[in-house]
Amino acid sequence: MHKIRSSAVILLALTIILSACAQLFMKVSMIQLQQLLDGTADKQSLLSVMLDNRVVIAWLFAGLLCYALSMLSWIFALIKYELSFAYPFLGVTYVLVYLGAVYWEQIGEQLTLLRTVGIVLILIGVVFVNYKNNNDQEKTL
Amino acid sequence: MEYLLIALVVTLTSIGQVLQKLGADRGLKDASSIRQSVAALFQWEIILAVICLASAVAVWLVVLYMMDVSKAFPFISLGFVVVLLSARFYLQETIPWNRWLGVVFIVAGISLLAQT
Numbered sequence: 001m002h003k004i005r006s007s008a009v010i011l012l013a014l015t016i017i018l019s020a021c022a023q024l025f026m027k028v029s030m031i032q033l034q035q036l037l038d039g040t041a042d043k044q045s046l047l048s049v050m051l052d053n054r055v056v057i058a059w060l061f062a063g064l065l066c067y068a069l070s071m072l073s074w075i076f077a078l079i080k081y082e083l084s085f086a087y088p089f090l091g092v093t094y095v096l097v098y099l100g101a102v103y104w105e106q107i108g109e110q111l112t113l114l115r116t117v118g119i120v121l122i123l124i125g126v127v128f129v130n131y132k133n134n135n136d137q138e139k140t141l
Numbered sequence: 142m143e144y145l146l147i148a149l150v151v152t153l154t155s156i157g158q159v160l161q162k163l164g165a166d167r168g169l170k171d172a173s174s175i176r177q178s179v180a181a182l183f184q185w186e187i188i189l190a191v192i193c194l195a196s197a198v199a200v201w202l203v204v205l206y207m208m209d210v211s212k213a214f215p216f217i218s219l220g221f222v223v224v225l226l227s228a229r230f231y232l233q234e235t236i237p238w239n240r241w242l243g244v245v246f247i248v249a250g251i252s253l254l255a256q257t
Contacts, residue, residue, distance in 0.1 A: 026202060027210040034206060060202075067198070094215050101211035109209045115257045121250030122215050128243030129221050 025063030
């Protein structure tokens with residue numbers, strides 16, 4: 001019993017980390033692409049452009065892979081947990097994406113009060129939407 | 142423009158999830174062997190769901206190209222609002238108060254994010 005529980009926790013944590021990585025990797029890929037198209041990337045030789053191109057594709061691929069794997073681990077996590085219990089934990093992904101976007105130098109987004117409050121409100125909202133109340137039970141069963 | 146694309150992503154994702162559910166209900170529920178389950182993956186609902194989800198990712202990349210990821214990503218929670226409203230007004234379901242409250246918080250949070 002304990003073993004099953006802890007593996008479900010790991011699956012849930014894995015889902016959260018993988019979906020955050022998916023967003024951040026895709027964003028890095030798009031930043032690289034932007035630099036390539038803006039001409040801010042080093043375009044001194046054809047080789048360097050192709051290399052940059054490969055960086056775009058590599059991050060994109062990493063992002064999509066994380067996205068696919070997160071869906072897979074989510075499905076397996078749902079075998080152990082009820083959706084209404086498990087879903088609010090996915091809200092942690094918003095926090096991870098926010099922190100990652102701010103502290104990953106290449107992305108370097110702003111940490112602002114307004115954005116932080118907005119994300120906290122959304123987190124509270126996600127918990128309320130998924131909260132299972134008693135009037136709800138006959139509907140969901 | 143960005144917000145239109147985000148709305149498109151949310152719509153495509155919601156449609157994809159409903160189709161997945163319909164496909165799972167129709168094909169996978171009565172599948173008794175692995176072979177039947179695999180065959181169930183190729184019914185039209187599931188194929189259409191995969192097309193919806195794949196195009197959602199493609200549009201999402203355009204959004205990420207144009208916007209901060211820390212701003213854009215939380216907008217995905219609008220999916221809850223869309224599903225709840227369609228459950229209420231299209232499927233005529235009764236929605237308990239806590240879900241309405243949750244939607245109010247989500248919409249409030251998103252309106253703050255939109256200011257940044």
